[in-house]
Amino acid sequence: MTERIVVVGAALFDDGRLLAARRSAPAELAGRWELPGGKVEPGESPEAALVRELREELGVDSATVERIPGEWPLRSPYVLQVWSARLLPGSAGPRPLQDHDELRWLAQDEFWDVDWLDQDVAAVRELSARLDAGTR
Template identity: 50%
Template sequence: MQVVVAGALIADGALLVAQRQRPPELAGLWELPGGKVAVGESEPQALVRELREELGVDVVVGERLGADVGLGDGLVLRAYVVEQAGGTVHPHDHGALRWIQAAELADLQWVPADRAWIPALAERLNRRG
């Protein structure tokens, strides 16, 4: 089983979401940024590396968010809450980045897999906001 990790970066009651540029069937849709766990990496290590590559930020990985999401082909997606520890958010690998509030979660055009986390994200944003 190959694990793909995603980070829910929350600051000041808002969630950072990233707009995909590829593959074509997902281009223009929004997601929690992240990527595949490499051989020999822990899930938190992979998430720190991926968010540094994709967003230019250093993060501290916190608790798991929601349940695993099966992607097919032996892939499973796991989300974690992350806190920014350094750097400046910039879309190195995405078309755009947005900070959204809890009320905007349901209206966003999400990649299908990430929609499973909307309730957990709303609960987290409402708790902090």
């Protein structure tokens, strides 16, 4: 059996808006949008990985809130799990530091204004449904 490697994505919310990050690398993903995040390192919890990745990629201090139900396959052996997250008080605003060239805060009616990476589409659909139901 192939070992599963978890990639964490952040549904980072601020004032009811979701942060989307446009990939600048690798070339096959450049120009498309994703929920920021990255791989969970050996011995690291997904929540700790998400906080670390947001600090490295966006320069923000954050806290995870809850895991969004579901898990989405990436290329084998990777799977995507998404957590809602929030900026900590006093954290600098996010800026694209690694692998991204633009960030956008999207209101719920703007979620589909960007060209999401295929694997993020299902996660964003789940986020939208949760917002419609009054949960996040």
